[in-house]
Amino acid sequence: MKDNYIPVNSDWPSFTTPTRTMNPVIKFLAITLIAIYYFIITDLIRMYSLIFIVLIYYNFKSFPYQVSKPKYRFLIIFSLLIFLVQAFANNQGKLVFYLIPRIIEVGPFIPIHENGLFLGLLLVGRFWGVITISWVFIDSTNPFDFAQSLTQLKVPYRLAYSLSLALRFTPVLNNEIMTIRNAQQTRGLNTNPNSLKGTFNLLKFTLFPIISSTLSRIKDITLSMEGRAFGLYVDRTPLKEIPFRISDMMLYLMLMMVLWLLLII
Amino acid sequence: MKLNNDTNSPDRNGESPAHIPWIKPELVKRRRKNPYFQTSDLVIIALFSSLGGIFSTFIGYLANLLNSILGIPFGGGQVLAGLHIFWLVFIFLLTDKKVGVAFSAGVLKGFVEFFTGNAHGLLVILLSSSQGLIIELILILFLGTKRRSIIAIAAGFAGLSNVILQQLLFFNSQIPITFIALIGLISFISGITLGGLFPLSVFYIFNRSPILQWRKPLSLSPRYLRKIQAIRISIIVILLLAEVSVIVFLMSQNKYSIEITGEVYNPYTFYVGDFPKITIEAELIGDVTYVPPKNYTGVPLYLAIEKAQPRLQSYYIQLRATDGYSVRFNSTEVDKNDNIIISSEDGRLRIVAGHYHGSYWIKNIASIELTALPS
Structure with missing residues (x-):
């Protein structure tokens, strides 16, 4: 997934999938439900089967997002960390093995118990479960449709519009940061994010210029919006209606039932 | 420039649309009375939340680098936890310390991070909203004191919430409490300095510059102050009830x-x-x-x-x-x-x-x- 990347409409492939046609708000509720399910179940086979199915579905077609290598690296390191912390810290159950075996009268050290392994896998499963289901959501949801869908649910359009505005300006502000960063680099400043000093410099020397430019931008946008009488009326006519279909509701209820059955059986 | 939002103002031809005979009544929209969030408030919240979401990526890189340099799996990055809070406090200050701003900014920042593919997925909304909520709750209780220390402490607790939530979600095992306390303390201090005092300084710099002069200073109406007072009393009552409930629950549980x-x-x-x-x-x-x-x-x-x-x-x-x-x-x-x-x-x-x-x-x-x- 490219960092700070919001796809514009032209980035969306022409094909449709069940997740893409689903109402964004209902879809958001559905993934929240699945995330909660991941935090409730303790059956590793069911948990990892579900993650596997979601991953297969995610990779089934090419989506506008692609998970970047550094992000995958972070996810793997974080998962490993969760696993190791549980494996080292939990000493209930039978001893499975020693991480450092006995070598010539020294050791063994760091015993790993079965419950430590179980908990490690459980929490890694939770983490990956939430991440993968989030990928499916953001891959199949146009964020602006999500904001519009919120408005149709009687969320005040001024607030829902803030979400659209924030998402709309993410790539713009990101480009601006890059411009400032390039300007600093041409002056000989190290702003390479792969080094500690570079990242620190990036934060330090980018912060004030970007705040200043954002404040100017805020002034322009506010005057422009007020000039168009934004917020004058209680209701706002949407450019595009996001339908709330019965089939979406049925799908959501079915999902609730399936998860409930998976919990009790 | 300020738009006239007066609901009784006539249109260009001197008539209100509702009184034009050929316009069907159902087509005449209801006009809004003075909204709580001004348009500029909404734009400030939106754009700075967006900026906060973008900067979180860089902060994440920096935290990972710090962990690698220190040779520890996690915890080192908590030194920078306050930088996530920075934006919430800065937005709060820019919007004249309005109630609800920090929480709204937290939710919005969470959504921006979520949609831009944050590595924590859906949970980033929970983490960011909690930070905003904690700042909000503490500042509502002490709003009006205008003390920098209160804002800094609120930011400190918001930083601490990050550790507590992550601990509850992913590390709820038998990690030594001293280690967790140490990381919590680092986050708290980071929240106070980078998340509280730093945005205060930045705000005072910009507040003196002409860049913010176009915004009219907010004059708090007596009605607004009464609302704040009511919210404050409600929060105190809820906190007291919660405390009593916890005590009663613990007393009922003391028999194991x-x-x-x-x-x-x-x-x-x-x-x-x-x-x-x-x-x-x-x-x-x-x-x-x-x-x-x-x-x-x-x-x-x-x-x-x-x-x-x-x-x-x-x-x-x-x-x-x-x-x-x-x-x-x-x-x-x-x-x-x-x-x-x-x-x-x-x-x-x-x-x-x-x-x-x-x-x-x-x-x-x-x-x-x-x-x-x-x-």
């Missing part, structure tokens, strides 16, 4: 309970204090742990089972701990066996199983379930 369910006629909640206790001598021999023989006091397991009135002659007794670990005894092993007791130790219940392998000495028991033997 276990749910006994399954193939029984009388499922019930077991309390140590309801049964006679015995003292046994036992020796813990585990694969790694060894505790020499010593005395343990507790309730024999079979007494707890007998009270539940098992439906079957022979059955399994499944004991499950709070962390999910479980062990199983056969009913024949437990019946009239004084060597298996439920003992209360350090505020938790555990099984002391004399003459059994250490893996049967289960800690933190949450439930006991009786199940049928395979036919």
Whole structure:
């Protein structure tokens, strides 16, 4: 997934999938439900089967997002960390093995118990479960449709519009940061994010210029919006209606039932 | 430039649309009366939340680099936790300390991070919203004091919430409390400095510059102040009620309970204090742990089972701990066996199983379930 990347409409492939046609708000509720399910179940086979199915579905077609290598690296390191912390810290159950075996009268050290392994896998499963289901959501949801869908649910359009505005300006502000960063680099400043000093410099020397430019931008946008009488009326006519279909509701209820059955059986 | 939002103002031709005869009444939209958030507030929240979301990526890189340099798996990055709070406090200051701004910014920042593919997925919304909510709650209570210290402390607690939530979600095992406290302290200090004092300084710099002069300073109306006072009183009452509830809950739990369910006629909640206790001598021999023989006091397991009135002659007794670990005894092993007791130790219940392998000495028991033997 490219960092700070919001796809514009032209980035969306022409094909449709069940997740893409689903109402964004209902879809958001559905993934929240699945995330909660991941935090409730303790059956590793069911948990990892579900993650596997979601991953297969995610990779089934090419989506506008692609998970970047550094992000995958972070996810793997974080998962490993969760696993190791549980494996080292939990000493209930039978001893499975020693991480450092006995070598010539020294050791063994760091015993790993079965419950430590179980908990490690459980929490890694939770983490990956939430991440993968989030990928499916953001891959199949146009964020602006999500904001519009919120408005149709009687969320005040001024607030829902803030979400659209924030998402709309993410790539713009990101480009601006890059411009400032390039300007600093041409002056000989190290702003390479792969080094500690570079990242620190990036934060330090980018912060004030970007705040200043954002404040100017805020002034322009506010005057422009007020000039168009934004917020004058209680209701706002949407450019595009996001339908709330019965089939979406049925799908959501079915999902609730399936998860409930998976919990009790 | 300020738009006239007066609902009674006439249109260009001097008439309100509602009075134009050829416009159908259902087409005449309702006009909004003075909205709580001005348009500029909304734009400030949106754009700075967006900026906060973008900067989180860089902060994440920096945190990972710090962890790598320090050679520790996690915790080092908490030094920078305050930078996530920076934007929430800065937005709060820019919008003249309006109630609801920090929380809205937290939610919005969370959504921006979520949609831009944050590595925590859906959870980033929860983390970011919690930070905003904590700032909001603390500042509502002390709004009006205009003390920098209050804002800094609120930011400190918001930083701390990050550690607590992550601990609850992913590290809820047996990590030493001292280590967690240390990381929590680092986050708290980072929140105070980078999340509280730093945005205050930045705000004062920009506030003196002409860049913010176009915004009219907010004059708090008596009605607004009354609302704030009402919210403040409500929060205090809710906090007091929550505290009383927690105390009552803890007092009801002080007898240490276990749910006994399954193939029984009388499922019930077991309390140590309801049964006679015995003292046994036992020796813990585990694969790694060894505790020499010593005395343990507790309730024999079979007494707890007998009270539940098992439906079957022979059955399994499944004991499950709070962390999910479980062990199983056969009913024949437990019946009239004084060597298996439920003992209360350090505020938790555990099984002391004399003459059994250490893996049967289960800690933190949450439930006991009786199940049928395979036919």
